[in-house]
Amino acid sequence: MSAELLSTQPYKGARDFYPEDMELRNWFLGKVRDVLTLSAYDEYNAPMLESLDIYVAKSGEELAKKQTYNFEDRGGRKVAIRPEMTPSVARLVAARLQQLNMPLRWYSIPNLYRNEQPQRGRLREFWQINADIFGCNSYEADLEIIRVAIDMLLCFGADESMFVVRINNRRFFNDVIAKICDMSGEDARLVSKVIDRREKVTREAYVASLVELGLTDEKIAKLDALYTMSVDEATAICPESEGAQELQRLFEDLRALDLEKYCIFDFGIIRGLDYYTGTVFEVFDKHPENTRAMFGGGRYDNLVGLFAKNAQLPGVGFGCGDVTLQNFLECHGLIPEEYSKKIKVLITRFDDVPFVNYSKIANELRANGIMCTTYIGTKKFGKQIDYASKEHFSHVVIMGGTELENGEVKIKDLDAHEETTVKLGDIVEYFNR
Amino acid sequence: MSAELLSTQPYKGARDFYPEDMELRNWFLGKVRDVLTLSAYDEYNAPMLESLDIYVAKSGEELAKKQTYNFEDRGGRKVAIRPEMTPSVARLVAARLQQLNMPLRWYSIPNLYRNEQPQRGRLREFWQINADIFGCNSYEADLEIIRVAIDMLLCFGADESMFVVRINNRRFFNDVIAKICDMSGEDARLVSKVIDRREKVTREAYVASLVELGLTDEKIAKLDALYTMSVDEATAICPESEGAQELQRLFEDLRALDLEKYCIFDFGIIRGLDYYTGTVFEVFDKHPENTRAMFGGGRYDNLVGLFAKNAQLPGVGFGCGDVTLQNFLECHGLIPEEYSKKIKVLITRFDDVPFVNYSKIANELRANGIMCTTYIGTKKFGKQIDYASKEHFSHVVIMGGTELENGEVKIKDLDAHEETTVKLGDIVEYFNR
Numbered sequence: 071m072s073a074e075l076l077s078t079q080p081y082k083g084a085r086d087f088y089p090e091d092m093e094l095r096n097w098f099l100g101k102v103r104d105v106l107t108l109s110a111y112d113e114y115n116a117p118m119l120e121s122l123d124i125y126v127a128k129s130g131e132e133l134a135k136k137q138t139y140n141f142e143d144r145g146g147r148k149v150a151i152r153p154e155m156t157p158s159v160a161r162l163v164a165a166r167l168q169q170l171n172m173p174l175r176w177y178s179i180p181n182l183y184r185n186e187q188p189q190r191g192r193l194r195e196f197w198q199i200n201a202d203i204f205g206c207n208s209y210e211a212d213l214e215i216i217r218v219a220i221d222m223l224l225c226f227g228a229d230e231s232m233f234v235v236r237i238n239n240r241r242f243f244n245d246v247i248a249k250i251c252d253m254s255g256e257d258a259r260l261v262s263k264v265i266d267r268r269e270k271v272t273r274e275a276y277v278a279s280l281v282e283l284g285l286t287d288e289k290i291a292k293l294d295a296l297y298t299m300s301v302d303e304a305t306a307i308c309p310e311s312e313g314a315q316e317l318q319r320l321f322e323d324l325r326a327l328d329l330e331k332y333c334i335f336d337f338g339i340i341r342g343l344d345y346y347t348g349t350v351f352e353v354f355d356k357h358p359e360n361t362r363a364m365f366g367g368g369r370y371d372n373l374v375g376l377f378a379k380n381a382q383l384p385g386v387g388f389g390c391g392d393v394t395l396q397n398f399l400e401c402h403g404l405i406p407e408e409y410s411k412k413i414k415v416l417i418t419r420f421d422d423v424p425f426v427n428y429s430k431i432a433n434e435l436r437a438n439g440i441m442c443t444t445y446i447g448t449k450k451f452g453k454q455i456d457y458a459s460k461e462h463f464s465h466v467v468i469m470g471g472t473e474l475e476n477g478e479v480k481i482k483d484l485d486a487h488e489e490t491t492v493k494l495g496d497i498v499e500y501f502n503r
Numbered sequence: 504m505s506a507e508l509l510s511t512q513p514y515k516g517a518r519d520f521y522p523e524d525m526e527l528r529n530w531f532l533g534k535v536r537d538v539l540t541l542s543a544y545d546e547y548n549a550p551m552l553e554s555l556d557i558y559v560a561k562s563g564e565e566l567a568k569k570q571t572y573n574f575e576d577r578g579g580r581k582v583a584i585r586p587e588m589t590p591s592v593a594r595l596v597a598a599r600l601q602q603l604n605m606p607l608r609w610y611s612i613p614n615l616y617r618n619e620q621p622q623r624g625r626l627r628e629f630w631q632i633n634a635d636i637f638g639c640n641s642y643e644a645d646l647e648i649i650r651v652a653i654d655m656l657l658c659f660g661a662d663e664s665m666f667v668v669r670i671n672n673r674r675f676f677n678d679v680i681a682k683i684c685d686m687s688g689e690d691a692r693l694v695s696k697v698i699d700r701r702e703k704v705t706r707e708a709y710v711a712s713l714v715e716l717g718l719t720d721e722k723i724a725k726l727d728a729l730y731t732m733s734v735d736e737a738t739a740i741c742p743e744s745e746g747a748q749e750l751q752r753l754f755e756d757l758r759a760l761d762l763e764k765y766c767i768f769d770f771g772i773i774r775g776l777d778y779y780t781g782t783v784f785e786v787f788d789k790h791p792e793n794t795r796a797m798f799g800g801g802r803y804d805n806l807v808g809l810f811a812k813n814a815q816l817p818g819v820g821f822g823c824g825d826v827t828l829q830n831f832l833e834c835h836g837l838i839p840e841e842y843s844k845k846i847k848v849l850i851t852r853f854d855d856v857p858f859v860n861y862s863k864i865a866n867e868l869r870a871n872g873i874m875c876t877t878y879i880g881t882k883k884f885g886k887q888i889d890y891a892s893k894e895h896f897s898h899v900v901i902m903g904g905t906e907l908e909n910g911e912v913k914i915k916d917l918d919a920h921e922e923t924t925v926k927l928g929d930i931v932e933y934f935n936r
Contacts, residue, residue, distance in 0.1 A: 076556055078598035078810050081582060084550030086595050089609065092546045108869045110847060110876040110896075113525045117517030117628050118551065118584075118614060119572075123509055139552075141574040144618065149514060151551070151584075162519050165511035171893045173880055176522065181551060185577065195550050203879070210858055210879040217862075326859040327866065377511050414543060425643055426759040429650075433760065436541045436654075443543035446636070446643040447606055460604045463543075 083187075083194025095197075095392065097409040098226070098399060099179055102199055105221050109214075111175040111201055116158035118181070122148040124157040127376045139185050151183040155200045155389070156373075163204055164377030172205025179392075191393055199395070202387030204373065209316045211386045212349040212369060213323050219353055219367070219388055220332050226404045233364070233398070236336035237320070237351045240368070241313025242305065243340065249308045250292045251285060261285070265293065266340050301335035316348065339366070347371040349386065357401050364398055365390035413501055415442040416463040418454045422471040431467060431479070431497060438498045459484055467497070516620075516627025528630075528825065530842040531659070531832060532612055535632055538654050542647075544608040544634060549591035551614070555581040557590040560809045572618050584616040588633045588822070589806075596637055597810030605638025612825075624826055632828070635820030637806065642749045644819045645782035645802060646756050652786060652800070652821055653765050659837045666797070666831070669769035670753070670784045673801070674746025675738065676773065682741045683725045684718060694718070698726065699773050734768035746781070753782065772799070780804040782819065790834050797831055798823035846934055848875040849896040851887045855904040864900060864912070864930060871931045892917055900930070 080086045087095065103113075125134035134140075140150040152158060155178055163170065178200045188194055201218055203211040216235060223233055247265065248258045264279040271279075280290050296304055301321045305314035317335070324330045341350045348369035355364050367388025374383045399405050415435060417428045428444045435442040445454045451468075458466045468480040481500055482489045492500050513519045520528065536546075558567035567573075573583035585591060588611055596603065611633045621627055634651055636644045649668060656666055680698065681691045697712045704712075713723050729737055734754045738747035750768070757763045774783045781802030788797050800821025807816045832838050848868060850861045861877045868875040878887045884901075891899045901913040914933055915922045925933050 075812060076560055076594070076809050077554065078594050080594075081550045081552045081554065082578070082580070084552060086550070086598075087548040088595065088599070089545035089547055092548055096546065108872070108874050110849075110874055112522035113529065114522055115520040115525055117514045117519070119514045119517060119616070119628070121510065121514065127509055139574070139576070141572070143572070145515070147515070161509070161511050161513075162521065165519075166521070171890055175876065183551070195552070206880045208880060210877070213858075213862075214877075214879065323859050323862070326857075327862055376509050379508060416543075424759075425646075426756050429646075429756070429760055439541070441541050441543055443608065444643070444647075446647065447639045447641060457604055 081194070085193065085195065093409065094396070094405065098395065098405075099197070099199070099392065101225050102179070102222055102395075105218065105225050106177045106201055109175070109218055109221070111177040111218075114159065114162060114176050114178050115180060116152075116155070116162060116178075118151055119149045120152050120158055120161075122150040124161060124376065125150055125153065128157055137185055139183050152180065153182055153184050155180050155182070155198060157376075159200070159202065160373045161377055163383065164374040164381065167374065167378055167381055167383070170205075173211065174202075174204040176204065177201040191391075191397055193393055197392040199390045199392070200387065202385050204383055204385045206386075207369075207371075207384035209319050209349070212316070213320055215367060215386050215388060216320075216324070216333070216349075216351055217327070217329060219351075219365075219390075220329060222390070223353070223398075226399055228398075228402060228404060230331045232356055232402050233332070234354050234356055235333045235351050236339045236354055237317075237333055237349065238336055238339040239313040239317045239320075239349050240340070240346050241348055242308075242311055242317050243313070243337070245308050245311035245313055246296065246304070247293070249311075251289055257283070269338065296337040299335070299337070304335060304337065313348070320349065341366060341368055345370055351388075353390075355398055355401065357398075360397070360401050364394045411464075413440055413465065414463045415440060415465045415467060415501070416454070416458040416461075417442065417444045417467045417469075418451060418458070419445050420451070420470045423469060423474050427469070427474065431469070431494075434498060435501065438502070440498070440501050455482075465501075514627070518626065518628065526842065527829070527838065531828065531838075532630070532632075532825065534658050535612070535655055535828075538651065538658050539610045539634055542608070542651055542654070544610040544651075547592065547595060547609050547611050548613060549585075549588070549595060549611075551584055552582045553585050553591055553594075555583040557594060557809065558583055558586065561590055570618055572616050585613065586615055586617050588613050588615070588631060590809075592633070592635065593806045594810055596816065597807040597814070600807065600811055600814055600816070603638075606644065607635075607637040609637065610634040624824075624830055626826055630825040632823045632825070633820065635818050637816055637818045639819075640802075640804075640817040642752050642782070645749070646753055648800060648819050648821060649753075649757070649766070649782075649784055650760070650762060652784075652798075652823075653762060655823070656786070656831075659832055661831075661835065661837060663764045665789055665835050666765070667787050667789055668766045668784050669772045669787055670750075670766055670782065671769055671772040672746040672750045672753075672782050673773070673779050674781055675741075675744055675750050676746070676770070678741050678744035678746055679729065679737070680726070682744075684722055690716070702771065729770040732768070732770070737768060737770065749781065774799060774801055778803055784821075786823075788831055788834070790831075793830070793834050797827045844897075846873055846898065847896045848873060848898045848900060848934070849887070849891040849894075850875065850877045850900045850902075851884060851891075852878050853884070853903045856902060856907050860902070860907065864902070864927075867931060868934065871935070873931070873934050888915075898934075 122140045125138055138150040138153045143149050179197055181195060181197050183195055203215060247261055248254055251258060251261055253261060261283055268276055277290060301317055305318050308314055324333050339350050339352050346368040350368035352363040352366035355362055365388060369386040371384050372382060373385045374381050417432050419428050432442045432444050455466060464484055466482045473479055477494045478491055479494065479497060480489055481492050555573045558571055571583040571586045576582050612630055614628060614630050616628055636648060680694055681687055684694055686694060694716055701709055710723060734750055738751050741747055757766050772783050772785050779801040783801035785796040785799035788795055798821060802819040804817050805815060806818045807814050850865050852861050865875045865877050888899060897917055899915045901915060906912055910927045911924055912927060912930060913922055913924050
């Protein structure tokens with residue numbers, strides 16, 4: 071044993087969860103689970119450690135090694151702590167491609183590690199809600215995933231003043247650029263790459279890059295106009311585009327299902343340029359001090375290609391971090407002071423009554439589904455009551471020698487400040503009133 | 504992207520959890536959570552990564568480095584993936600020693616990693632149920648922890664024919680050895696070390712080691728006799744020992760609470776020689792093909808010493824792996840075929856009805872707490888029914904053009920093989936019957 075004291079701090083960028091922190095997280099992730107389960111999503115999970123290869127194959131060696139915690143194990147395997155869930159779920163689905171019944175609705179809430187500098191809303195260790203539909207390439211799956219993302223916020227009492235889902239379509243994005251610029255293939259792709267970086271560079275640099283690719287001022291103005299258009303205006307530019315038709319249908323159904331108030335078309339939503347292939351969306355916090363993308367998702371088409379030969383499996387899904395969601399709930403005052411009013415009983419004790427008499431009462435209450443424990447230790451009665459109120463017990467049961475003789479107990483309701491005398495045989499009934 | 508296909512296998516010694524695996528694990532860990540919550544235990548958690556130091560301080564550098572996955576992060580910190588939860592919880596408690604209200608009842612079910620060869624019941628990645636009482640050094644805490652361990656098995660329908668809790672006391676162990684051998688201090692400690700290894704060496708080697716320490720045949724016979732004694736016989740050897748008195752009181756109360764049938768005194772239960780300081784216990788599977796220690800725990804006295812100066816905090820607790828528990832449940836047939844009968848509704852679809860009509864029915868059912876989803880995709884009706892039965896839906900809702908016109912749907916109960924025609928407005932009522 072070392073004589074020097076060790077630090078009590080958690081690892082940099084990771085969090086300790088004391089009971090009150092855990093209760094909060096269990097509360098909000100529990101509500102998310104309820105929403106997903108109600109929509110018939112099945113939970114899955116996979117190991118924290120994965121072969122580094124699967125991240126290298128998806129993101130390239132440099133990025134994979136930079137973003138993950140990775141090392142070589144004793145068997146010489148290169149392993150990484152998972153920084154995201156997509157490669158793991160792709161592996162699981164690919165391994166049973168023939169047996170699984172498509173479409174799958176799957177979710178997971180894994181803990182993930184990113185090897186980067188911690189900042190507000192981005193920690194090194196976090197949990198991520200992943201929900202996906204696999205094996206369905208029609209727009210109804212996109213509609214459903216967006217509906218689930220909205221339900222996930224509505225279940226906390228959020229409304230349209232607090233968030234908005236910004237939606238685009240990558241096929242439409244490609245088609246409308248090709249049409250406006252009158253380009254195709256590699257030329258159009260280069261323009262897309264510049265547009266993808268529009269918000270990350272100055273206006274001058276942006277225009278210069280487009281001019282360099284041969285775009286006139288008129289074309290640049292037409293592109294600019296897309297950012298303020300409604301979905302009807304934008305899709306009218308190239309109605310023949312399948313992406314435009316998907317967008318149209320999606321918004322029509324969002325309207326019919328009374329979800330349009332939460333959604334807006336936004337040509338600026340692109341997400342990973344090489345990954346997404348259809349509908350893409352991002353959920354934005356509308357809080358004036360906190361306007362930002364909370365989470366997002368979209369459609370991708372080649373989930374399992376790295377694992378299975380000649381297999382194409384479409385998917386659509388989203389990933390939402392626990393820190394982001396918690397920030398949103400805190401920011402908008404959506405966390406109640408008490409998650410649920412519950413009965414929690416402490417049986418206090420006196421020296422002149424054998425401990426087993428208290429244990430028996432506790433056993434009877436628990437057998438009837440009432441959360442209950444006995445005070446253990448030797449502190450005086452007043453201290454036991456202090457303990458009960460600090461630890462949020464709702465009731466204390468009091469039985470000294472006199473009460474034991476009379477076959478009764480006193481029950482103190484700590485919230486109502488009421489004391490009742492109850493026969494030993496009627497304690498369960500008291501709590502089940 | 505690599506042209507070579509990646510392996511779909513999980514990391515060696517770790518498991519994938521497909522929905523059916525996850526449902527099983529959620530079921531049994533959910534029942535464990537219920538038992539712990541009912542006894543007023545609070546859940547906590549801590550990061551997967553911890554400073555390697557805390558394991559080195561507890562177990563020594565060689566063992567800590569050998570048993571953990573450890574590496575240096577970019578900031579030069581030596582970190583380890585947690586192989587156990589005790590050092591983490593000690594850190595959390597030490598950091599708030601003044602603010603926390605003792606006694607604490609805490610539990611956690613973390614995923615842990617051990618860097619060792621996988622074998623039956625021992626994997627590299629596993630989950631461990633940790634339950635502890637901190638800040639109470641009286642025997643009632645020991646009694647409670649053993650009661651909770653028993654309840655954790657009883658809640659699955661296990662009975663005394665399936666498991667037994669073998670109990671000893673480390674203070675009694677030391678005192679009775681000292682008394683029988685008429686030794687004290689270092690001499691007695693050396694004898695203890697030999698006795699600790701009794702089952703790991705041959706009888707000849709065991710006796711030879713004791714003779715070498717000066718023990719006569721008579722004394723060795725007296726030690727041997729302890730292994731078949733009842734708690735009353737054993738404690739009668741040194742009734743003045745505080746450990747003996749604790750054992751007596753513990754068994755008295757186990758008897759009074761009708762728990763003695765699950766428990767037996769066993770002088771062979773020692774556990775980590777340097778760690779435990781009072782009551783120790785191990786829960787044994789009684790299955791003839793599988794007789795072995797499933798999990799155990801006990802009392803320890805210096806949990807926070809590594810983190811806080813001059814602080815002594817007593818604790819008592821146990822740790823039980825998910826693999827061990829699952830093996831026990833499987834072995835004794837304690838896993839039901841269906842965890843809970845639930846309503847799960849698939850709304851099938853036809854081309855001549857707009858998709859939003861189906862979505863609206865699904866929304867209404869979900870708003871009333873009924874698990875429900877729409878079929879998405881384009882397969883024919885027969886295939887949709889196949890999908891429903893393979894994915895364990897209990898009901899399908901059928902609405903073609905004719906039903907839509909009549910404002911009704913057909914509901915097929917897949918278990919009862921019954922079909923009912925129901926008015927559109929009465930669907931929720933149908934399921935809430």
